[in-house]
Amino acid sequence: MWDVFKRNPRALFGSLAFHAILAVLLLGGVNWTLRNEPPQKPPKVVPAYIEPTPELTARIAELKTPPAQLSLPPPIAELPNENQLTPRPVDLAAAALVAAELAAKRRAEAEAEAKRQAELAAKREAELAAKREAELAIKRAAEAEAQRLAALEAKRAAAAEAKREAAAEAKREAAAEAKRAAAAEAKREAAAEAKREAELAAKREAAAEAKREAAAEAKREAAAEAKREAAAEAKREAALEAKRQAAAEAKREAAAEAKREAALEAKRQAAAEAKREAAAEAKREAALEAKRQAAAEAKREAAAEAKREAAAEAKREAAAEAKREAAAEAKREAAAEAKREAAAEAKREAALEAKRQAAAEAKREAAAEAKRVAAAEAAAEAKRAAAAAAEAKRQAELAEAAHVKNLAREWTPRIQGRVEQYWVRPVGLTANVTITVNLRLRKGGEVVSGSVRILKGSGSPALDASVKAAIYQASPLPVPDGDDFEYFKDFDFRFTPQ
Secondary structure: OHHHHHHOHHHHHHHHHHHHHHHHHHHHHOOOOOOOOOOOOOOOOOOOOOOOOHHHHHHHHHHHOOOOOOOOOOOOOOOOHHHOOOOOOOOOHHHHHHHHHHHHHHHHHHHHHHHHHHHHHHHHHHHHHHHHHHHHHHHHHHHHHHHHHHHHHHHHHHHHHHHHHHHHHHHHHHHHHHHHHHHHHHHHHHHHHHHHHHHHHHHHHHHHHHHHHHHHHHOOOOHHHHHHHHHHHHHHHHHHHHHHHHHHHHHHHHHHHHHHHHHHHHHHHHHHOOOOOHHHHHHHHHHHHHHHHHHHHHHHHHHHHHHHHHHHHHHHHHHHHHHOHHHHHHHHHHHHHHHHHHHHHHHHHHHHHHHHHHHHHHHHHHHHHHHHHHHHHHHHHHHHHHHHHHHHHHHHHHHHHHHHHHHHHHHHHHHHHHHHHHOOOOOOOOOOOOEEEEEEEOOOOOEOOOOOEEEEOOOOHHHHHHHHHHHHHHOOOOOOOHHHHHHHOEEEEEEOOO
C-alpha cells in the first residue's frame, strides 16, 4: 500500500473515500434492532395453526424483501489504466445473516406443516379404518342375530305343529281305545251276569230248602201275632229300603262326579302335562291301581256281606213266613224288589268301574303317546339343531376361507415386493421359476429366526438359498394387524422372481 501511495497518491485517497461511502451506506441499511442470539436447541414441534396479525405479516414481507443492490461508483478518471486497482467486494454479512434466518424459519415452517399434514393423514386413515371395522362388526352382528331369530322362529313353528298333531293323535287313539275297552267290558259284564244268575239260583234253592224245613214249626204260631209282626216288619223293611235307595243314589252321584273329574283330569293332563309329568303319571297310576284294588276288595267284601245277609235274611224270612203267612206275599215282593235293585246297583257299579278303567286306560295311552311324541320331537329338534350347527359351521368356514383368500390377495403382493427388494438374482438364472417356502412371523412381521423352510424348491440350491436370505433380510415383512395377523403367523409363501 505504501508503494501505491508513493506511486499514485490519488488512487489511495480514492479508495479510502470509496470504502467510507460503502461503510455509510451499510450502516444506514442494516436493521440494528435485530438481535443476533446464539443458536439454541430446536423446540419440540407440535401441530398448530398461527392466526395472521398485521405485525407478523409486515415482518414476513420485510424478511422476504431482498437487500438493495449497491452500485459501484465509476473509477477515477485520473488513475492510469495499468495501475488501476480492482474494487473490493461488498461486505454482505448482515444480509447473509438475515437470509439464513429467513431460510431457517421457512424450513421450520415447512417441516411443521409437513408433520402436521402427515399427522392429519394418519389420523384420517385411522378413523377410516376404525369406521370400517365398526361397520363390519355391526354387519356381522346383524347377520348372526337374523340367523338366530330365524332358527328360533322355525323351532317354535315346528314345536307348535308337533304339539297340535300330538293332541289330535292322542284324541283319536283315546277314542279308539275307549271303544275297544267298552266292548271288552261288555263281554266281561255278560260273563259276570251269568255267574251272578247262577249264584242267585243257588241262593234261592237254599232259601226254599230252609223254608220247607221251617214251615212245620212256623205253622203252629198264632195268625194274629204273625199279622202284627208282618206289619211291623213291612214297615221296617220299607224304611230300610228307602235308606238303601238313598245310599245307592248318593253312591251313583259320587261315581258320576268322580267320572267327570277323572275325564277332565285325563284331558288336561293328556293335553298340557304329558311331557312334564311322565314320572308323576306313573305314581298316580300306582295310586289309582291301589285305589281300584281297594275298591275291588271292598266290593268283594260287600258282596260277601250281602251274601251272608241274604242267607240270614232268607232264613229269617223263611221262619217269619212260617209265622206270618199273611205277610208272605208282601215280603216276597219286597225281597224280589231288593234283589232287582241290588242287581241294578251292581250293574251300575260295574258300568262305573268299566268307565273308570276305560278313562284310566285312555289316560295311560295318552300319556304314553305324549311321551313318544315328546321323544320324537326332542330327537327331531336335536337333529335340526345339529343340521343348523353344521350349516353355521359350513358358512363360517366358507366366510373364513373367503376372508383368507382376500387377505392373501391383498398382502401377498406386498410381501412379494418386499422380498424382491432384497433378493439378488443368482448368476446364470434366466428362466422364471416359483419357489414355495414356509415361514413363521411374530407380530409386526418379524421373521422368526430359522423358521424359513423350502417346501417346493426350484431345483437350484443357489436360487433357493438366495430366496431364504432375501426373506430374512426383508424382515419385518408387511402384514396386517389385529386378528388378521393370526393367518400369517405360520403360512406358505410362493415367491416368483420377476
